[in-house]
Amino acid sequence: MTKNKGTLKRLAGYVGRYKLYFFLALVSAIVSNILMIIGPFIIGKGVDYIVDKNNVKFQPLLKIAAILLILYCVSAVFQWIFQVLSSIISNRTIEDLRKEVFDNLSNLHLRYYDRNPHGEILNKLTNDMEFISDGIYQAITQFLSGIVAIIGSLTFMCILSVKITLVVILMTPVCFFIASFITTRSNSLFKEQSKTIGELNGYIEEIMSNEKVVKAFGYEKRSEEKFREINGRLYKCGRWSQFYSSLVNPSTRLVNNITYILLGITGGIAALSGRLSIGNISSFLTYSNQFSQPINNITSVSTQLQGALASAGRVFALLDEKPEEQEREDMPVLSDIQGNIKFTNVAFSYSPDKPLIEDFNLEVKRGEKVAIVGPTGAGKTTIVNLLMRFYENSKGKMLVDGVDITSVTKDSLRKSFGMVLQETWLFSGSIRDNISYGKNDATDEEIIAAAKAANAHSFIKRLPNGYNTIISEGGENLSQGQRQLLTIARAMLELPPMLILDEATSSVDTRTEAKIQQGFFKMMKGRTSFVIAHRLSTIRDADLILVLNNGHIEEQGNHEELLKKKGFYYKLYNSQFDAE
Structure with missing residues (x-):
């Protein structure tokens, strides 16, 4: 009462x-x-x-x-x-x-x-x-x-x-x-x-x-x-x-x-x-x-x-649910980004009684392509979630160009990354509006160029109204692969200094994936990139491959170095071909 x-x-x-x-x-x-x-x-x-x-x-x-x-x-x-x-x-x-x-x-x-x-x-x-x-x-x-x-x-x-x-x-x-x-x-x-x-x-x-x-x-x-x-x-x-x-x-x-x-x-x-x-x-x-x-x-x-x-x-x-801690109005923004990233003794867990990531250390230089692989639940996506500050780490620091990411606004940090996720998200509206979601002032030429880079232009032109075609909520009137291509085009339109690709090509066929990889290669050139992938064949050209297991870096190196070690990565890589 x-x-x-x-x-x-x-x-x-x-x-x-x-x-x-x-x-x-x-x-x-x-x-x-x-x-x-x-x-x-x-x-x-x-x-x-x-x-x-x-x-x-x-x-x-x-x-x-x-x-x-x-x-x-x-x-x-x-x-x-x-x-x-x-x-x-x-x-x-x-x-x-x-x-x-x-x-x-x-x-x-x-x-x-x-x-x-x-x-x-x-x-x-x-x-x-x-x-x-x-x-x-x-x-x-x-x-x-x-x-x-x-x-x-x-x-x-x-x-x-x-x-x-x-x-x-x-x-x-x-x-x-x-x-x-x-x-x-x-x-x-x-x-x-x-x-x-x-x-x-x-x-x-x-x-x-x-x-x-x-x-x-x-x-x-x-x-x-x-x-x-x-x-x-x-x-x-x-x-x-x-x-x-x-x-x-x-x-x-x-x-x-x-x-x-x-x-x-x-x-x-x-x-x-x-x-x-x-x-x-x-x-x-x-x-x-x-x-x-x-x-x-x-x-x-x-x-x-x-x-x-x-x-x-x-x-x-x-x-009454407490929102995320409000940032100070005078908090600086992240600007003039080069793309040097450093993790120092980072720890995180979704549940206090179940530690996931402990003492995670990593240094990535500007323009490097870092691939993150490992079994399900190893903490691959969690790493990028922490980097984007979707979750806050319980210990340690993460630096971008030597700046602690907690000392700058979340908005400026997140705008510094282009992100393509495994889960596609589209809203009810035109294809044009969905591609330009993060850049409302984008010109038609920029939108078309991004779609071409993502190999989406050809299927868009075949639609009844091309770029003006209205798609339903969630893009249900498109195939899963077409939806993924549009989200990739959205990221290509922004071209921020750093990229995160989380199983970005998991919903497309092998032939289309090869073409998209070419577009990604152009997009990632000169940009620090994190690629989470289950298909290990797609990350052979990565500068650094991190093999995660239970929140720890089990192994690290490039593709050739890890194969020579015949360790955890070697088993993962060969298991995919054995399965095929």
């Missing part, structure tokens, strides 16, 4: 950014509800004019009807304004919240993405945000309007009869007690429901994005079983949370109906004693409904409000 209060207070802080809209919404709610509340009082006067059927006063009745028409029309206009302003507040609040969440996601350390399923993160940006938006809208429309209606109705009831009003006042706490009792018990179920929805979305995203693998390994039945298990848990917590929350509205309505009966009895007694007219009793009963209706409305949306608070808690938990 304390956590919910903290979440509610924090959410109110976002809503509070729109004080002017909130004030105008409050004014609109007051005007609309006051006009609606005045109506029953006037109707009561009209009832008194027709009690005596032999002496009906039509002239005053017509005047009352005209007044009521004007009152209700004006009330409807202000009610519409109130609804529009409430929608603006909720939508703008979510716009701010979603922007902050996305900004924080952009600054989070990569470890966060390693620990959390992407589908669950996506769920927080979409479904959870929608739940919060609906919750804010309902809170404003029901609570704000309800408070005005309750105060106004109570005031007019007191004007008609203080004694009878006491009956309503004494029964009201019973409604709130019942609502509080039930919602307290259902709150934990709503939190579990929100968490399970995120888990289900994460699993669906995982299966859908790897459907080919699922079918290839005949995993359909097992994936269905796991889906049913998660979906079953979601059904169970959803069913019980809805069950408990559904008790609120009928329970409070029962109390309100009992109150209505008591008012009818006490009002009848008052009328018989001459203290209230028939019209007054009619007005009183209407005010009783107007008093209880906001309470019923609030309890009826309690399910939605609890779901919104549970979603807000999940979103705020994401916002």
